[in-house]
Amino acid sequence: MADLEELYREIILDHYRSPRNRGELASPPAHRTEGFNPLCGDEIVVTIDVLDGVLQDIKIAGQGCSISQSSASLMSGAVKGKSIPDVRSTIATFKTLMLSHESHLGDGDAEPEAVDLKSLGELAALQGVVKFPVRIKCATLGWNTLTQALDEAGA
Amino acid sequence: MINEAEIRAAFPLLKRELHNTPIVYLDTAASSLQPQRVIDAMSHYYANSHANVHRGVYGTAEEATGLYEGARHAVGSLIGSKHPAQEIVFTKNTTESINLFVNSWGGTKLGPDDAVVISIMEHHANIVPWFVLQERIGFELRWIGVDGNGELMLDNLDELLTGAKVLSVTAMSNVLGTINPIAELAAAAHRHGAIIHVDGAQSVPHLPVDVDALDIDLMSFSSHKMLGPTGIGVLWARREILTAMPPFLTGGGMILDVRTDGFTPADGPSRFEAGTPPIAEAVGVAEAARYLKELGLDAVRDHEQALTAYALDRLFDAFGDELTVHGPRDVARRGGVISFTLGEVHAHDIAQILDSHAVCVRPGHHCAKPLMRHLGVPATARASFGVYNTTADADALVEGLRDAAKLFA
Incomplete structure (x- = not known):
């Protein structure tokens, strides 16, 4: 079934089987934040090291489904080494992509905000999730946890 | 004997397709089909007899009241209630029934030196209300453990019940399918001077339940x-227990009198039914109870037990050691609820791939996190059967799971 193949793209399965930046940084000095999806029990632990306005290092721990874990893994690769404004901009772009399904809900005819998929690189592989609204919470768990970590770290 | 073709034809939703495939509904433990x-x-009620109950004197108001009160008899008859007019309270769902019991009975009968006994396998609905009341009153909450076979550990039951005022326990686990020995638990509770409340959400629809034969005191179900x-x-609830319970939700409908200096609550079930009740739903549940009684x-x-045995055999034949099924292997000791994990495939992914085969199962913690912690698994996939399921549905489950195993191999 086409939609299912779009959801479980090879790159997603690859990041699920071999997650990148796996583990935890020593905290302190790194900042550690836990995120939970209370509906399904998925959890993500994000540890970040911010110095001179740059996300120097990030590690991901936790457990959950292929979508939550691969999304967090892809995220870690996309934001590591970037300036904080760039990290926040990547988060915003990704979340816009995930929210694009909302234009299908309700009676409104609002057009979804255009997302520059090219700017997302490998992350664009997650766009198949949009067709499975229940799984969007899985895909965004790591990202929301990173946002919380940045806020808590004052970055 | 269950006539499969006849029963399947009675459930319109089974004619649905998902992704151009006939639906395979295996989520009855979450909610059954109608x-x-x-x-x-229900349609006939709305089209012909709708009015508010207990108020009007006109014809349809009398009809509506008769249907609503009559529903207590239909439901009571299913569970062996001898006095349904005095013993059947309508609530919103099992959760509200338990909250009513915990707050009304527990809120007035329990003190800081008392103890309440529940089990690790309870649904959150039979855990959280106790925690909330415990914060207010400070009684001791004691837990019956669960063994490796997914059954209650009753070796220390006498110890747990010593000094306890109530035992509140599920008749059938919504995760493990385990059927608990309710008659034995009731006898033990009574021996220690405690009452027993049973969460019957999973048992009433699937097992013969007779509240007198079990000798229980209260039971909640949806x-x-x-x-x-x-x-x-x-x-x-038994008459003598219900009579001694104060109101929980209050307002119109649950009073005998209201004055400027206070109120007098109504007697019987009405005391607990504040506001306009779910009348059409009462008509519906009465019809469901009659249907279940006719089926027997x-x-x-028997049908669901045979189907569970078939499904477990097929699943283990297909996946062997890759498959972990939680709960008793002996189908005589479990209902048609199969919670499982398959290799390293996460429950969410299993459910997603099964959906593409139109197979509806539920992933997650099933509102039983203390049990999931005890089992050491964050989530399981759960397939659960109803009377309308057949061996073909179990086959579809196995075929869908082959796909999941292949994708995540």
């Missing part, structure tokens, strides 16, 4: 898990 006659009974509509649940819970149980 037969057309339940839907028709309509929507027993082929009836959502929005209505039941608290059954013995026949329902």
